[in-house]
Amino acid sequence: MLKRVLSVILLLTVFLTGCSANGSGSNASDKQGSGKPTTIKFWYPASDDLVITEVKKVVAKFEQENPTIKVELTTIPFKDYTQKLSIAYSGGIAPDVHGLGFGQLISTVDQNKYINMSKFIEADQWQGKDDIFPNILKAGQWNGGQYGLLMPEIRPMEWRKDFFKEAGLDTEKPPATLEELFDYAEKLKVVKDQKTVRAGIDLSVTNGEQAYLSLLLLLGKDIYDENGNPTFDSPESIQLVEKMVKLFKDGAVINSDGLDPNGTPFRNSLAAIGFSSSPSLAILQKGVGADKIGWSLPPKGPNGTRTSLMLGTFMTMSKSTKYADESWKFIKFWYDKDNLYNFSLVTGYVPPFKSVKDQYVKVAPENEVIFQAMEDARGYSPSKYWDVNVKYLRLALEQSYTGFKPVDQALKENAQKARDEIKTK
Secondary structure, eight states: OHHHHHHHHHHHHHHHHHSOSOTTSOOGGGTTTTOOOEEEEEEEEOOOHHHHHHHHHHHHHHHHHOTTEEEEEEEEOHHHHHHHHHHHHHTTOOOSEEEEEHHHHHHHGGGSOBOOTHHHHHHHTOTHHHHBOHHHHHHTEETTEEOOEEEEEEEOEEEEHHHHHHTTOOTTOOOOBHHHHHHHHHHHOEEETTEEEEBSSOOOSBSOHHHHHHHHGGGTOOSBOTTSOBOTTSHHHHHHHHHHHHHHHTTSSOOOBTTOTTOOTTTTTOBSEEOOOHHHHHHHHHHHOGGGEEEEOOOBOTTSOOOEEEEEEEEEEBTTOSOHHHHHHHHHHHTOHHHHHHHHHHHOOOOOBGGGHHHHHHHOGGGHHHHHHHTTEEOOOOOTTHHHHHHHHHHHHHHHHHTSSOHHHHHHHHHHHHHHHHHTO
């Protein structure tokens, strides 16, 4: 009888020990009795050593200050990131915390994969929420919830002053209008033995939708409407792509891949003008010297529009995590004002906090352009059809550049394919 009672007590003890007293999803059974720290898995999209080094520093600092939590870091190039993350979610092995590209979050947030962080923000009365620029905070919201926190990167126009000087152009006067931009691109190209060795402007031929969108925004247009239906076959878009293709045929554009892990032509000193990400620009500055790089707002479109493309990396939490409290603690640490400010200084991301703007500009006065651009900056609009539109837009641009199809035919046919696919979803 005594043995039986002891057995029941033992079973009850095991059962109660295995239950979490925490409603956040933390699994206490993994933490009690073992003496080992909780391990959260963290995936981050990056291929640049500069960025990866800084990510590792943040992780190391967090672990030092939180010895009961270990962060298992995996970095993956953007080119492979979407597919690998999708496979991880499908296989039930999604990381607890992970980065997401701008388009990835807005096109998958309705798939019930990510945790709404609003409850953690409210429970902690997190002051960072009120310090973040409103449009940046809003970028990660969906149906009233906060599913991602953005580390923005703004894409104003940049140019190589040394290349302008070689071409006999004023190094302090970038193209002021869209038409002047195309004119400069022709003047700045360098051709040797009938081969372009340096482009006048950086426009990716493969996976080139971001450079295209930087120019399309200046026309006051977008690639799809509020319902997610494609608009990249508009007359304005067709005329724009025809001009881009002409630059390519004239040798002012180098054949390149927008997802090349080694960087864009501008970053690799193979183009004189670009709309590169601010992180890649930081890498270039360290390589050639900040004095050789000029930054400005984009040139004016026909209606005076100077809208900059805003993308970046969201931090978010998987809904399947067993360690929601620990995951939020890590994200909150990442978005500590001082931590993210130091990360931004090195990597070129923009600190999203109003309270550090003056400090950031003081360290590097050229960053004033970044904050000016943020006043009129746009990313992709939220749409579950983002991936459909981008897939067919990429194909249309590549067909146009390579001459596989005339520009108007390529854009119209692929826009129709996007519409047809959207109807089936």
